[in-house]
Amino acid sequence: MQSTTELFEKFGPKLKGPIPGPKAKSIVEADDRLISPSYTRSYPMVAKRGRGVRVEDVDGNEFLDFAAGIAVTSTGHCHPEVVKAIQEQAAELIHMSGTDFYYESLVTFAERLSKVAPMKGPHRFYYGNSGAEAVECALKIARYHTGRQNIIAFFGAFHGRTMGALSLTASKPQQRRRFSPLVPGVTHVRYPYAYRGCSGGPQSEEAFALGCARYIEEKLFKTTLAPEEVAAIFVEPIQGEGGYVVAPTIFMQELRRICDKYGILLVADEVQSGAGRTGKWWAIEHTGVEPDIVCMAKGIASGMPLGICMTRAEIMDWKPGSHASTFGGNPVSIAAALATMDVLEREGVANAGVIGEKMMTRLKTWPSRHPVVGDVRGRGLMIGIEIVKDQATREVAGAWRDRIVELAFERGLLILGCGETSIRLAPPLIVNEQEASVALDIFEECIGQVERENSLAESLAASAV
Structure with missing residues (x-):
């Protein structure tokens, strides 16, 4: 069995430098001048090419795409x-x-x-x-x-x-x-x-x-x-x-x-x-x-x-x-x-059921281990994770959700929010178990960081009183 490190090296993102890189920053600046401001961009991802579950940006950084162009690239990029x-x-x-x-x-x-x-x-x-x-x-x-x-x-x-x-x-x-x-x-x-x-x-x-x-x-x-x-x-x-x-x-x-x-x-x-x-x-x-x-x-x-x-x-x-x-x-x-x-028909529909079930099995444990995860739901490779400030009150945490999405991007994982306080996982239907495992590792790491940031903020606020 491959170690977590080996899995990440083989199936994880490949980041070459700061995110976003210089070319991406330049294009985003031009976009701000020329393109309709009605578009809703969650982070400065400037795509250049894609293959399967991977997308490369203009600076050569390679991301795992668990948004699939908003659930569009069902067979993966450029099948x-x-x-x-x-x-x-x-x-x-x-x-x-x-x-x-x-x-x-x-x-x-x-x-x-x-x-x-x-x-x-x-x-x-x-x-x-x-x-x-x-x-x-x-x-x-x-x-x-x-x-x-x-x-x-x-x-x-x-x-x-x-x-x-x-x-x-x-x-x-x-x-x-x-x-x-x-x-x-x-x-x-x-x-x-x-x-x-x-x-x-x-x-x-x-x-x-x-x-x-x-x-x-x-x-x-x-x-x-x-x-x-x-x-x-x-x-x-x-x-x-x-x-x-x-x-x-x-x-x-x-x-x-x-x-x-x-x-x-x-x-x-x-x-x-x-x-x-x-x-x-x-x-x-x-x-x-x-x-x-x-x-x-x-x-x-x-x-x-x-x-x-x-x-x-x-x-x-x-x-x-x-x-x-x-x-x-x-x-x-x-x-x-x-x-x-x-x-x-040959592989995608069945694979969505199999990999989706494996992902859900792991994700269903998160509410008991992560206080900010209120609910996990979905079918196949259409999975929603609801982020909350408190599991008891179910108070929405839109800013925390957005922070998790941003942190995932910085680590090479593309995900998107949905609803008032949820995150969607919708990878291409040809995603394999190893890619799904690495993506969830990154996702969970981001959740953990937000929990630590919140805990630190609460401690600082309490000490200031």
């Missing part, structure tokens, strides 16, 4: 099969526009996706360029198909930043600030965020989740929202930006019951949780619930721009001209997606 598919397609045909002409690959990819769909077929597919576009499509088609105007979404949800998707989003005030009026007809209700909603064990958490779903029928539908005017319920089976919060099975089952009872469409936003990330093709499969519509993007094409809305065939009943996208289903993106499916 040779994906690169080959992109190169071959780019040399053949880059664009013709699938809205006015035909591509054989649109059909080929749709047929393959249909085979792994989380609901019974037949199915139809719409191609766009991003997760937000997939959500926009779902929003429009829900209204078109049902003839109804209202939509239900959840607090903590992130569905995108285009105006329709933003109207469903309820993650952070800044995402919506000064953009009103948004698309009308959207009502937000509580998501079953058990760690923030109840303090009991599994039984009380189940009751809490059930109550969140039943609130729709027992309160909304009896006071302010006529059920026959609700077109769809949009739900993330695992909230991404909201904190990597897993929806309990009973919650999803109750949503399905409500939708069936009132003729409402159930839309699963699998933009971040889909494409094998949870150890199954779709996170909703863990609950046994079948959606009516699925939105996907991110990891489905290994970094090429592609967003897809998949529905049961009878739902996509709109007429030509109702919706389209010039670049949606671009031949190069579809080629990348087909190659991505090959890798995921």
